[in-house]
Every structure is written in structure tokens, then in C-alpha cells.
Amino acid sequence: MNHLLKKTILTLAPLLWLAGDAMAQSSYGVSSPDKRIVVKIRTGDRVRYDVLLNGRALLQDSTLSIKIDQKTLGLEPKVIDAIERSHDQMLEPVVRQKAATIRENYNELRLVMAQTDHAPV
Numbered sequence: 001m002n003h004l005l006k007k008t009i010l011t012l013a014p015l016l017w018l019a020g021d022a023m024a025q026s027s028y029g030v031s032s033p034d035k036r037i038v039v040k041i042r043t044g045d046r047v048r049y050d051v052l053l054n055g056r057a058l059l060q061d062s063t064l065s066i067k068i069d070q071k072t073l074g075l076e077p078k079v080i081d082a083i084e085r086s087h088d089q090m091l092e093p094v095v096r097q098k099a100a101t102i103r104e105n106y107n108e109l110r111l112v113m114a115q116t117d118h119a120p121v
Contacts, residue, residue, distance in 0.1 A: 028082055030109035041111070043077045078114035085110075 028041045038052045051059040065074030088105045 026079055028079075028109060028111060030084070030107050033086070033088070033105050033107060039109075041109070043079055043111075045076060047074045047077050073113075077111075079111050080114050081112040083110040083112065084108065 026043050028043075029038060030041075031038045036054055038055075040050045040052070042048045047064040049059070049062050049064060050057060051062075063074075065072055067073075085108045086106070087108065088103070090101045091104050092101050
């Protein structure tokens with residue numbers, strides 16, 4: 001019985017580790033108002049994103065980070081809040097364009113991140 005218990009633990013340990021890693025990763029998404037363009041964002045060890053046009057991948061598993069003041073932002077991100085908003089209004093430009101009004105229409109996803117300190121990579 002002891003041998004069977006060890007074998008079961010050794011079999012389940014990697015699966016539990018993978019499940020914990022998957023739980024730490026979060027997914028978010030935003031689409032264009034006409035739903036043709038979709039951006040899927042995942043956070044885990046890094047910020048990763050995919051861009052799809054009409055369901056076809058234009059970019060896959062791209063990463064995002066930036067160095068500011070000797071700190072790298074985007075590594076091991078911790079999302080505190082995800083704020084979605086849609087905007088649709090007509091603008092009247094100061095300098096006239098082809099049209100007297102221009103439609104401003106978009107969906108926005110703002111991910112609020114916890115501040116973490118990372119040394120230069």
C-alpha cells in the first residue's frame with residue numbers, strides 16, 4: 001500500500017502544480033465594436049496577448065513588458081481590477097475634414113496592476 005501511495009502522489013503532484021499555475025493565470029478580452037478584431041490577454045509569468053481578425057490569428061502568444069527607471073514592468077503581473085468601457089460619440093473637428101463630424105467608437109479594457117519591483121532582465 002505504501003508503494004501505491006507514493007506512486008499516486010508522484011503521478012498527481014505535477015498535475016496539481018499545473019493546476020495551480022493555471023489558476024494563477026487570468027484571461028481577459030476586448031473586441032472592436034463590430035466584433036471583427038479581438039484581443040485576448042493572459043497574465044501569468046508575463047503579460048501575453050493574441051490578436052485575431054475575423055477569428056484568424058494575426059499575432060499569437062506575444063509578450064509585453066517595458067523598462068522604466070531600471071525596473072521591468074510586465075513580469076509576474078498581478079491584476080487588481082479589470083475595467084471595461086465602451087465609447088460612442090460624434091466629434092466635430094476644429095479643422096474640417098472630409099466630413100463635418102467624425103464618429104469616435106471603441107471598446108476599452110483597462111487592467112489595473114499591482115506594483116512589483118523587478119531588477120533589469
